[in-house]
Amino acid sequence: MRFQGVPFINDILRYDSLSIVGLEKNTGKTECLKYVLDRLPVQTKRIAVTSIGIDGETVDQVTRTQKPEIVLREGMYFGTSEAHYRQRRLVSELIDVSDENTSLGRVVTAKALTGGKILLSGPSSASGLRRWMQEMHRFDIDLVVIDGALSRMSSASPAVSQSMILATGAAYSANIATLVSKTAHVVDLINLDLTSQGNIARLMPLEKGLWFIDKDGALNNLDSMTSLSRDIRFDGMENCETLYVAGALVDGFLEKVRKNKSLKQVELVVRDFTKIFVTPQQFRLFIKAGGRIRVLQKSKLIAVTVNPTSPSGYVLDSDILCAKLSEAIGLPVYDLLKNKPCN
Amino acid sequence: MQLKNVIESPCGIRYMLDQLELQSGFARRWLLDSPMMTGEGEIATSYDVLRRFDTFVGQADKTRLDTLLFKLQGLKDIRTTIKNLQNHATLDDIELFEVKHLAILATDVSRLLHEQGMDAVVEIPALDEVITILDPDGMKIATFYIYDSYCAQLKDLRNMMRKHPEQQDDLLLQANELEEGVRQDLSKQLHPFATAISQAQIALARIDVNLAKAMQMRQMGLTFPVLSQDGTTAYKAMFHPQVKEALATRGREFQPVDIAFGGHPTLITGANMGGKTVVLKTLTLCQLLFQFGFGIPAASAQIAVKDEIHFCIGDEQSVEKGLSSFAAEMKNIDAVIKASRENKKLLALIDEPARTTNPTEGAALVTALLQVLAGRDMNLVMTTHYDIEPGDARCLRVKGFENGTMDYQLVEVQDGEVPHEALNIAQSLGIDNEWITTARTLLEDSNRQQ
Structure with a gap:
């Protein structure tokens, strides 16, 4: 399945919140976030970005890899901790200092006045995140994008965000059949019908x-x-x-x-x-x-993305993986790295 | 003594605080840190202020009141930032944002109150100059960054960043140095206003607290107290809001109580379940509410100011700490006797002293306590089940069980003779008949022997 244009961006804009979650580390959640942020129409929409579940260090304690910095575009809003705000690598205007506390200080909200990099660390619980999103109404935010926690679905709960993107890949399972069936199970759960x-x-x-x-x-x-x-x-x-x-x-x-x-x-x-x-x-x-x-509540699964490369270096066939998974879940599946537009 | 020290008092003052609709966490902290007032002047002044807010809450239109309340939700605790400013530290962007935010908030609230003719009630220092320093472009919105207009060079660097994102890291480094210079300069300019900023923050907390108290008065039907001139404390239709609420949820009504006490000790007797403990709880609550400037749960209240308030009740907490209930109680009452020797104005409310020991010694202890405290300059209200010699104490009695219902009113009686209704009440509770009948027989036998 070849990737053409950016189809799911328009789907995202139909909801007021999007959560991006990965089924496992290195399933490409951060790439997916970058991909989305690079393409959202920042001139016409007020977009705010935050994260859940990053508590502390800039170096990931499990994989010892550097925690990724997010590249924001001019005009985007973002919520991050005081400590990470002080390390920002862009010019930004503070619009709010909240009462939400994290291990890195309070959550502050700002608007990027130039593009640049920031470390994201938003409210540390789903309820804190909900309160922060409530606050965002004051600033007429059209869409909140949440960098969700790994293997913890709470940020993708429909009680928090209306829509979601699921990142899966070889890190979740290095066997295509297993990966497809395990991912399809999660998708089945997300797509359960509403009761009356x-x-x-x-x-x-x-x-x-x-x-x-x-x-x-x-x-x-x-x-x-x-x-x-x-x-x-x-x-x-x-x-x-x-x-x-x-x-x-x-x-x-x-x-x-x-x-x-x-x-x-x-x-x-x-x-x-x-x-x-x-x-x-x-x-x-x-x-x-x-x-x-x-x-009782359901969030809209907008897309599933895959990263066919496992942390150990093993690479699955991207085309076969996308096709099989897409067939199993009845939704488009994207390999964002492979299908990166060649510009 | 601060409010936070009495918050866990068994009189139930926590409930009043929990029901207080404060808009900001800072106002709650400030209130909890506020000291108990012991001067008549300051108490009178605090009620004068509350009265103004009460009138305001009653008369202001809903939109204006809501606007004011909503504004106060933005009040944050920026004491650390103010301290940094006082200590000549260079504030960072977040701290400068906090100062600007507070200054704009104070100005907004000041204007809103001015429109209602409330300017002089709580003095808010003018912070226009602070706003001018932190709002060089005159945008009048509470956001902040190191604005381009602070430094022409900075503006050029930022424009370059937008044109040449590939050089951003280098340009940011240069910009950071310039920004730091601006921050140092701003902090210097703001330093002289540190005290005014701090005062403004406290003024906003006071407004929040007074609005909340005024709204609570209306919600709970509380009254403004009169300061007692002759040392007598008197309540008409006094009630305990928490107990009243608890009864209401069970479809029952709280029966308000009239009570007055002054120089002579007051002894309250009455049947079990007659609400004696609730009376003492409510008296303690009212006295504390009075000295922390809250509305009083009564139809009318005249209250004497005290230096210390002692509420001695079978203290579960001490028992949890490993003290026996008797030891805990003795120590509490001991504190009252010691304090009474120190020439302080005291109010002591003692619930059934020595109730956990044998009746012979218990009655002796209670009689002696009454005699010891009778001569001291203090107000004492005590409940007991023991038949004791009241001396010159005034005796009040709960009317008690009549026609199957409890009448909680207090009536003055000539002696301290205690009612003997325990068995009847136990029977009405449906307690095991064999037990009660046997007790009745034993009583009759002993009466006959006498």
Whole structure:
């Protein structure tokens, strides 16, 4: 699949927030961010960039590689820590000093008056990020781009950002078939359908516990607090139509629901895909047995990008990888390095 | 003593603070650090100011009030920056931004209050010169960088950067040096204003706090107190907001209490569950609220200023620290007796002293305490279950259990005789019948023997 033009930039602009997450280190998340930032129409849109999950050092403690600096264009807004702001390599105008604290000081927001490099380190939690994004409304920001955390999906939660780009690659698995199937699993979760509007309205305020709605539409609380509880019982739930897990959905629970005869027709609802921690095997078994999983909130997966090179130097065939993955997930897949426009 | 030292007091003052709708974290910190007022003059002045804000909150149109509240949300704690400025340090961009932000905020709030005829209520120093220094282009917006207009050379360098991004690193290095020169110069110019900036920050916190107190008065139905001239403290329809709220959520109503006390010790007796402890809690709360300048939860209040307020209640925290409940209590009351010798104006509120020991010694301890403290210049309110000789203490009694409901009003009685209603109340709670009946038989036997 050859890459032509920059198709997904226009998709991005339809949402007010974009989160870029990598499934593993070295899957090309930073390249993807650079790629997007280089192409967003900064003259006509107010774009703000921040990050989540970079806590501290400029040298990555795991891989010992230098943390990347982000190149901003004139006119872009950015949120970073005080410490990284002082190290900026561009001219910028401060517009806000927030109360969000990170290990590198408070999060400050500024507008780039020249292009140049900065280190990004935004709010350190998803809730902090949400508060910061709220603040951005004051400055009429059209789009917030979030450099998401590696292998932590919280920044891509639909509660934080409306849309997302997923970066995957040989670092996640060096075997094309495994890589495709593991990535497809994540994509399946992201693309889970929304439950009914009625369910959304009723279940959204419930932030913890297990709940079910029976055939008469009555909402009941199950005593066991989370789906992690070992001795979970589904007594008296023959009339259950919808089973809502407010917290994390895990393998053991999914298996119990699948094996319970009285729950054959049940619709299992979770808050959003970031709350699902089940293995591809259990997930497939559940779906095969006719199970349905729905979500209360969903973010738009705009694109999947791949980096066919693993940190050990092993390189997968980019064209085959893109084609296979695209076929498995039914979405365009881009190898941004290979397909970099030759200008 | 600062507000933060009494915040965990069992009287429940934390609830009042939690319910206070402050706009900024700095105002909360400033309030917690504020000392308890012990001078009549300062208390009167603080209520004069609060009264002005109360009128303002009552009369100002919603939009204006909301604008002011929204502005105050921008108040930040920049004490470190101010200290740096005072110490002749060179401020960095973030610190200069903070100063500019505060100066513009202070000017905006000043203007808003001026429009409402509130200028003289809280003095905000004028910071126009600070704004002029940090806003060379007269943009009047609270953003900051080392503007081109500070330095012509800087402007040229930045234009070059835009034209030749490949030389950016070199040009930035040169620009950084020029910027640092500008920062040094700005910091020098700002240094003389450090005190005014600090005063402005505190003035904004005071405005935030007074607005929040005024709004709380309306929400909770609090009243302005009158300073007592004769040393008597008196409340009409006094209530405890937190207990009232807790009862309301259970569909029940708080019964307000009238109470007055002065030179003579006051002894409160009454049945169990008669609200004696709540009375003491509320008295403590009211006294603290008064000396920290809050609205008072009562229909009317006349309060005498005190140097020290002692609330002695079976103290769970000391028990957690490993002191026995008796030891903890004795130490608390000991502090009251020691303080009473130091010629200070005291208010002591003591809940059922010596309740955890045997009734013979307990009654002796309580009677002795009453005798020891009676001659001292202090206000003492004490509850007890013991039958004791009241001396010249005034005795109040909770009306108590009548027709199956509890009447929490306090009535004056001639002696300190305690009501014997424990068994009836326990029965009404549905406590095991065998236990209560056996107790009743034992009581009757001992009465007969006497």
